[in-house]
Amino acid sequence: MRTPASEIAVTARRISKNYGAVEALRNLSLDFPRGQLTSLLGPSGCGKTTLLKIIAGLLEPTSGEVEVNGKAVTGPGPDRAFVFQDFALLPWANVLRNVAFGLELRGIARSEREAIAEGYIRNVGLAGFEASYPHELSGGMRQRVGLARALSVDAQVLLMDEPFSAVDEQTRRKFQEDLLSLVQREAKTFIFVTHSIEEAVYVSDQIAILLPRPSRVSEIIRPGGFRNKGADQIRRDPEYLDIVDEIWASLRRYVE
Amino acid sequence: MTIHGYRLPAMSSLVLWAVLWEIVGRSGLTFFIPPLSEVLQTLFQIIGTPAFQNALQETVVAFLAGILAAVAIGIPVGILMGKSRLVDEMLLPWVNMFLSAPLTALVPVLMVLFGFGMKSIVITTTLFAIWIIILNSRAGVKQIDRSLVEMARSFGASPLDAFYKVYFWAALPEILGGVRIGVIRGVKGVIIGQLLISVVGFGALFELYSSNFLMSHFWAVLLVLFAMAFALSELLAHLERRVSYYAAKR
Ligand SMILES: Nc1ncnc2c1ncn2[C@@H]1O[C@H](COP(=O)(O)OP(=O)(O)OP(=O)(O)O)[C@@H](O)[C@H]1O
Ligand SMILES: [Mg+2]
Numbered sequence: 001m002r003t004p005a006s007e008i009a010v011t012a013r014r015i016s017k018n019y020g021a022v023e024a025l026r027n028l029s030l031d032f033p034r035g036q037l038t039s040l041l042g043p044s045g046c047g048k049t050t051l052l053k054i055i056a057g058l059l060e061p062t063s064g065e066v067e068v069n070g071k072a073v074t075g076p077g078p079d080r081a082f083v084f085q086d087f088a089l090l091p092w093a094n095v096l097r098n099v100a101f102g103l104e105l106r107g108i109a110r111s112e113r114e115a116i117a118e119g120y121i122r123n124v125g126l127a128g129f130e131a132s133y134p135h136e137l138s139g140g141m142r143q144r145v146g147l148a149r150a151l152s153v154d155a156q157v158l159l160m161d162e163p164f165s166a167v168d169e170q171t172r173r174k175f176q177e178d179l180l181s182l183v184q185r186e187a188k189t190f191i192f193v194t195h196s197i198e199e200a201v202y203v204s205d206q207i208a209i210l211l212p213r214p215s216r217v218s219e220i221i222r223p224g225g226f227r228n229k230g231a232d233q234i235r236r237d238p239e240y241l242d243i244v245d246e247i248w249a250s251l252r253r254y255v256e
Numbered sequence: 257m258t259i260h261g262y263r264l265p266a267m268s269s270l271v272l273w274a275v276l277w278e279i280v281g282r283s284g285l286t287f288f289i290p291p292l293s294e295v296l297q298t299l300f301q302i303i304g305t306p307a308f309q310n311a312l313q314e315t316v317v318a319f320l321a322g323i324l325a326a327v328a329i330g331i332p333v334g335i336l337m338g339k340s341r342l343v344d345e346m347l348l349p350w351v352n353m354f355l356s357a358p359l360t361a362l363v364p365v366l367m368v369l370f371g372f373g374m375k376s377i378v379i380t381t382t383l384f385a386i387w388i389i390i391l392n393s394r395a396g397v398k399q400i401d402r403s404l405v406e407m408a409r410s411f412g413a414s415p416l417d418a419f420y421k422v423y424f425w426a427a428l429p430e431i432l433g434g435v436r437i438g439v440i441r442g443v444k445g446v447i448i449g450q451l452l453i454s455v456v457g458f459g460a461l462f463e464l465y466s467s468n469f470l471m472s473h474f475w476a477v478l479l480v481l482f483a484m485a486f487a488l489s490e491l492l493a494h495l496e497r498r499v500s501y502y503a504a505k506r
Contacts (some may be wrong), residue, residue, distance in 0.1 A: 058406055076410045088407035092425050092499075102411040105421075153411065 009034040009189035010055060010157055013239070015064035016214075026214035027064070032157075032206075037183045038139065040198040041228040042210030042252045047137035048193045049161055055191065056082050056159050068157060071189045080108065081155035084140035085162045087142045089134040096130040098145050113152075120148040124178075125143075157189045165195065172199075177231045179203050197247045201240055209247065212254055219250065220224050262460070273335035290472040299476035307461070311481075318374060319446040322381025326438055330386045331431055334393025335423060344394070355387040363452045377449035377456075385438035385443025392434025396427025430502040436492035443485040 010032040017025040032038045036043040040048045055066050057076040066073040081102065089098050092093065096114060097104070099121055103113035121130060124144040134142055144164055148160055151178055164172045180203060183190055194200050200207050204240040209219040226237035234240055274292055279289030302308045337344040337351075363380055370376040400423065408422045424431075450459025458477055465474040 009264065051394075053406075056410055058410055075414055080410075082407070082410040084403050084407060086401075086403050088401070088403040090404070090422070092423070105411045105413045105417055217422065 006043060007034050008032065009069060010191065011067045012051065012055065013065050013067070015051065015054060015061045015066070017047070017054065017059070017182055018062045023214040025054075025061070027209075028109060028216050030208055030217050030220075032189055032191055034189050035183075035187050036205035037179075037192055037203055038206045038208060039192045039194055039204040040208050040210060041194060041197065041200045041251075042215065043212055043251065044195070046210045046212045047121070047215040048210060052082075052159050052161050052191065052193055055157075056080055057132040058082075078153065079155055080157045080159060081150035081153050083143075083146050083150045083158065083160040083163045087134070087139075087146045089142055089145055089168075091134050094131050094133055095126060095145055097136070097147045098134065099152055102149050106153065108114065116152050117148070120152045124148045140175070143167060143175070145228075151186075151208070155188070160192045161251065162193050162195065176203050181229055197244050197251070198235075201243050201247070207247070209250065221247065284380075287469070288471055290475065295472045295475040295479065297475075298472040299479060302476060303480075308477075311457045311461050311477075313445060315450065315459075318377045318449070318457065319381055319442060322378045322446060323439060323442045324384055325378065326389055326442065327435060329382075330389030330434070330438070331393045334390040334434070335397050335419075335427065338388065338394040338397025338400075338427070339423070347390075348394075351390050356488060358451070359383055360448055363448060364388075367453055373453045374473060376453045377446060380449035380453065381442045381445040383422035384448075385442035389431075389434040389438040392430045392437075393427060394436075395504065396430030397423055399430070400426040419431050429496060432492060432496040432499060436496060437487055439488050439492060440485060443481070444489075447481070468479045 008031045012028060012030045012032075014023050015028045016023075028047075028051065038050060042048055043250075050097060052061065054061050055073065056067075057066075057073050057080070068077070070221075075211065090101065092099060093101065096117055100117035103116060104110075106118075118130065121127060124147055126144055126148065129137065129141065130206075134145070138147070147163070164175050167175065176199060179190075179192075183203075192200075192203065201215040204223060205227070207221040207223070208217045209221070210216070211218045220244060223239070223243055226234050226239050277289070277292045281294065319427050333347070337347055359380075362383065365374075366376045366379055366383075372381055404422055405418070406424060408418045413421070446457075447459055447462075450457040451463065451485045452459075455463050459480060462474065465471075465477065
């Protein structure tokens with residue numbers, strides 16, 4: 001089953017990346033369907049962050065190229081927004097300014113960008129915290145700030161590097177549910193890096209499994225039937241459990 | 257400090273030292289240390305005199321000019337060193353050398369180069385203050401969170417935006433720390449400059465009083481100088497604390 005070209009938002013083509021003598025990625029190719037969530041899953045150090053940053057335009061590949069909507073990536077651009085694992089909030093700025101910071105850098109007038117930011121602050125459930133500073137927030141709340149900042153620039157592609165790894169398990173589950181409805185609500189393409197097999201199967205339309213360095217895509221899994229069953233049914237679905245087992249079986253030999 | 261559960265006000269240990277000074281002074285142990293009460297009396301006598309006011313003004317002007325130059329040059333140079341490998345490798349050995357060099361030995365050279373006037377005193381002050389400001393600004397930029405820089409870049413920050421909206425603020429606590437120590441060193445610089453180069457300002461008063469064995473006058477001027485340096489450094493420390501509160505790492 002091949003997806004037609006216009007339905008592909010992001011294409012990585014024959015990407016290689018060397019850090020000096022370390023070969024992180026070799027000849028990696030992968031398509032990211034529009035409006036869907038693709039997870040990058042693989043053992044630690046296999047190059048997930050590297051690939052994400054190349055797509056973001058923050059790193060240059062040694063060879064190969066990335067296309068977003070058919071245009072080659074040469075650097076960061078307004079069509080992509082990044083959600084950072086460590087949140088990357090300005091400690092000296094309050095929530096409102098942090099969320100509006102992407103728009104501020106794009107030269108949007110203050111009143112306009114703050115109006116937009118306030119909307120997204122409400123969306124992620126932080127209404128009332130506009131004037132708080134990052135050190136006054138919990139890890140989960142900080143990540144919501146980072147998410148609201150990425151959403152408010154209204155990029156078509158959202159790049160998320162282990163966004164939930166620094167929050168506690170309950171918050172994480174809540175975030176995963178929120179992410180599912182976000183993918184449904186917003187017509188955006190999500191690229192999501194995670195360590196967690198369960199998380200990947202739970203939130204993804206497509207899972208790309210990367211093997212250790214030098215890394216390529218070893219397998220692409222498209223969880224099907226249970227996707228539209230509703231958030232609380234997914235974790236009990238037999239297909240969900242099968243896929244989790246299947247992925248674990250193929251990854252476990254790299255963990256020894 | 258607390259004693260038996262009572263919280264003593266800050267700096268109450270100073271009272272102890274003041275009492276000790278008074279006792280040593282009254283015991284007549286050495287003419288070099290007159291009692292504190294006498295020093296304070298002298299202080300109130302001379303503080304309004306034109307000679308003192310004049311000296312104060314000369315010192316403050318030279319000091320401020322020197323510090324201003326050290327800050328205006330030191331912060332950008334430090335930030336540049338923190339950002340650029342090339343600049344860093346070219347300048348760092350010199351900065352480190354001047355930081356620990358006995359700068360007093362260079363003052364005669366300055367006299368030859370820049371004459372015996374105000375200019376040399378200002379430059380001496382700058383020379384004492386600038387190196388630590390450069391080093392701290394550099395360190396501030398070096399410790400900046402990589403992901404903040406990437407964040408700014410990923411949202412399309414221009415280099416100028418990144419500089420004013422991210423680098424400067426992220427490095428501000430260290431920069432202020434450097435300025436505070438620079439200011440303290442600058443006090444040393446301005447007095448040494450006034451003593452060695454041209455005998456003006458507080459330097460002139462020290463010279464005058466000590467050569468005439470007017471010890472309580474000497475101590476009075478010194479006390480004023482200490483108080484001013486202390487107040488300045490406390491003010492900067494206060495600023496620093498406020499800023500590092502906001503810039504606190506997660
Ligand atoms: N700046 C760098 N310099 C040298 N080597 C690097 C650099 N960044 C990453 N690497 C190496 O490249 C490989 C891939 O790194 P990357 O951070 O992309 O892995 P990852 O899959 O995101 O790992 P994790 O799951 O632990 O976050 C690793 O072996 C790492 O050591
Ligand atoms: Mg990573």
